[in-house]
């Protein structure tokens with residue numbers, strides 16, 4: 001019996017997945033439109049290739065009934081033959097807010113669930129990338145955040161970064177799949193939701209279509225610039241990364257990257273661009289100032305070198 005031809009949107013998702021190298025895949029699936037379309041396509045492509053594929057649904061256990069949502073996603077995946085398991089995580093709010101904490105717990109659970117030679121596929125789309133770039137732009141956090149999400153990092157791949165959300169939506173419709181609508185995706189308390197529902201439509205209307213693609217291209221270009229800076233920073237002699245005279249001789253962009261890397265290497269977590277700018281002034285505008293507070297400690301300048309003093313008193317950063 002002849003197989004029914006794939007619809008155009010389904011075909012686009014399948015082609016995006018088919019561009020991935022062969023190997024085992026664990027599709028990270030929320031049951032939402034993007035990862036559901038991705039899961040179907042991964043199941044389809046892996047079936048043709050004869051390679052293993054499964055899905056993992058993370059239950060963040062943050063709302064009552066989250067286990068039922070995860071179970072429904074597992075059932076939806078099983079509905080087209082994809083084996084899936086639900087993994088329940090405990091989200092500890094470390095002060096970065098519930099959204100960031102949930103993301104951190106999710107990535108940790110997915111990394112823990114991955115098997116040798118398996119890749120984890122994530123359903124981020126061009127729209128997610130455009131939103132990430134705009135949010136990074138608004139934060140003023142430099143090329144690192146403008147670089148958006150990488151196509152590939154560690155065990156994770158994002159094969160749908162080149163496709164718009166309308167394609168995953170249309171693919172689900174073509175396939176008769178009913179995605180779960182995450183209420184958080186419509187909650188205007190989240191900046192990402194306001195960017196998606198207010199800012200991007202205004203930009204598209206006033207600057208013309210193609211803004212999402214342009215933002216995604218910006219991400220690619222900034223990633224290249226970010227990678228180049230990283231390479232240059234790594235070439236800096238470790239003995240000189242806190243040497244003010246040496247730092248003064250570097251181009252400003254490279255100097256800030258070397259300083260950010262130095263702070264991270266000293267154990268300072270969550271280094272923001274504002275912290276780096278403040279520390280940089282100890283190098284470029286030295287007037288004997290007292291020092292600069294950073295998370296967990298204080299950076300001061302002594303005998304032409306930067307020095308990090310932990311705030312805890314036990315010699316370690318908290």
Ligand SMILES: Nc1ncnc2c1ncn2[C@@H]1O[C@H](COP(=O)(O)OP(=O)(O)OP(=O)(O)O)[C@@H](O)[C@H]1O
Pocket residue numbers: 027028029030031032033034035036056057058059060106121122123124125128182185
């Ligand atoms: N609860 C979850 N379990 C497993 N994977 C998840 C979960 N939540 C998100 N992911 C993965 O992270 C990707 C991005 O999720 P996010 O919620 O940021 O975006 P989204 O556009 O709403 O995605 P989706 O439509 O797939 O839910 C998803 O496509 C999926 O691969």
